[in-house]
Amino acid sequence: MSAEMPTVRLGVLRKSYRVGESSIEALKGVSLDVGGGEMVALTGPSGSGKSTLLNLCGLIDTPDSGSRELCGTALDSLDELSLTRLRREKVGFIFQGFNLVPVMTVYDNVEYPLLLLGVAPAERRRRVLEVLGRVGLEPFALRLPDALSGGQRQRVAIARALIKAPALVIADEPTANLDSATARQIVDLLHELAHERNASVVVATHDERMSSHCDRVVHLIDGELQ
C-alpha cells in the first residue's frame, strides 16, 4: 500500500432500511477516507447513521449503492465469504458491550483471531502474552471474562482486536459502559496501541473524551456528513 493510499475509502454510500411499510434512509451518500494509522471519531446523535457507517466500514453490512475499498481492495464485487476472510485478516472489532466469549479465558479470547488465521501455537502464545502484557492483563490470562471488571474486559477486547495487527479497527462506543477513570484509560490504551501498530481506527462515540483523542472527528446528522 502506498503512503497516499487510505486504509478505508468510502464513496457516496447509501443505505436504507425498511421499517414496516416505510423505508428509512440511514446514509445519504456518505464519502469518507481514513488514512493509515489515523484515528477517526464518528459522532452524532442517536439515529444519525453512525452505526450504519461503522458496519459498512467494518464489512459486516453492505450498502445499497456506493463504493468501498479496504487497503486498496475494491469490496463491491466480493461475496460474503470473501468479506469474512478480509475481516479475519484486516479488521479488528471492539464492541460497546465487550462481546467476549464467556466460556473462554482471557487468554483464549485474545488468541481466537490467531486460531482463525492458522498461526502456529508457539507464535500464538508469544503474541498473546505480549499483547496481554501491553494491556496489563497478563496476570489475568486464565480468568474468565465474568471475573473481570468492565475496564479489564474492554482491555481484553482491545487486545483481541489488535493481536492480529489489523489494518483497521472498528470500535463502537468503547467507553459507553465504563466510568470516567476507566474510560480515560481505555481511550489512552486504544490510542497508544493503534498508533504503535499503525492501525487505522474508526470509532463511533458520544464521548467527548474519546473524540478529543482522535486525529479527526466526523459528525453525522441524519445520514449526512457535516
Add this chain to the structure above:
Amino acid sequence: MKWLVFAWKNVMRNRRRSLTAMLITAFGTAAVLASGGFALFTYESLEEMTARDSGHVVVAHARGFEGDEDVPLQHGLADATGLAAKFAALPGVRAVAPRVQFSGLISNGDKSAVFVGSGVVPEIDFRLRGPQMNFSAGQSPASNAPAPEVVIGDELARLMKAKVGSSLTLLATTTEGNLNAVDVVVSGIAGVGVPEIDKRLVLADLASVQRLLLSDKVGTLSIYLKETADTEAVAARVRELQPDLAVKTWRDLAVFYQAVRALYNRIFGILGVIMICIVLFAMSNTLGMAVVERTREIGTLRAIGTLPSEVVRNFVFEGMVIGGAGAVAGMVLAGGATVALLFAGIEMPPPPGRSVGYPLFLSFSPLLYGAVTLVVVTLAAAAAWMVSRRAANKPVTEALAHV
C-alpha cells in the same frame, strides 16, 4: 483439539440442559444396545440349536431333500461309511453323523401312537446334540445292547406309560413297501422342549433302524464343524468333492431361525428408528436453545472473521461431545446390564410352541457397540448442523442486534 476444548466448555455452559440431553442419549443408546444384544443372543442361540440339531452341513442324495420318496430311503445314500470318512477328513470338520429319518407307529401292547424317529449313531449323535437334549431319565441307546434300545420323547413316554426299561414295539414301512416291526427297550426319556416334537420323538440305534427298514442306506450325513463360521466354506468343498449329491447348510434348513430373525430385525429396527428420533429431538432441542441464546456471540465471532462453516463446525463439535458422552454412558449402562444378567439368573418364559424357557442374556458385540456409537454421534452432529446453520448464516448486524 482446541476446538474440542471450546466445545466441551460450551456444553458445560448449561450443565442441566446438556446433562438432560446426554442422559436421553445414554438411555436411548443403552436401549438400542440392550435390545440389539438380546436379538444377537437369540440369533446365536437359535444358530447353535439349529446347527446342533441338523449339523452345520447336511449331505443327501441328489433328490434327498425333495421329500417325495415312495418308500423309506428310496433316495438314501448307499456308501455312507466311505462318504463319512471322506468328509471327516476335511479341515474344520468335528464329526460326521449318519442319520435315517423314519416314521410309523409305536405301541406298548395296549395303545399305539404315531412316532417320528431318527436312526443315529448314539456315540456320535448324543455327544453332538449337547444340552439341546435334556434327559429326564436313563441314557442314550447302546449300539451293542442285546435288544435294540431307543430314547423316546418325554411326552411320548407319558402317552405310552413307558419308563426306562419298558418294552415297546416300533412298526414301520420297509424300503420294499411292507410293514415290519421290531421290539425295543427304552434306554432313556428325553425332551427337546418342543411339545409337538417330544410327543413323537424316537431316537434309535442306526443299525437297528436299518434292520427295521431292510436297508443299509442312510438318509443324510450331518457334518458338524468346529466353527460355525466355516459352514459355507466346508459346504462348498463338499459340493466340489461330491457334485452328484445335494448339500444344504443349517441356515438353508433353519426355517424357524430365519422367521425369528426376520421378525426380530423388524421389531428392533423399529425400536432403533424410534430411538433415533428421540435422540435427534433431544439434541435438536438442546442445541437449538443454545444457538438461540448465543446468537449475539455468533454475530461477534462472525464479525471477527469466523466463517459460517466454522460456526457450524463448533456447534457440530458440541453435538458430538454431547452425543459421544451420551453414547459412552449408554455403552456403560448396556455393558453393565449385560454383565449383571450373567449373574442374575433371569429366565424368560417359554416361546410359543415350546415347553421350556431360556435364560435372559445379552450378547456383547463390539461391532454393534461401535456401529451404535457411530450412529448416535453422527445423529448428534447432524442435529447440531441442522439447528446452527441458519444462525451461522444470519447477517452479522442482525446477529449482533439479537437480544
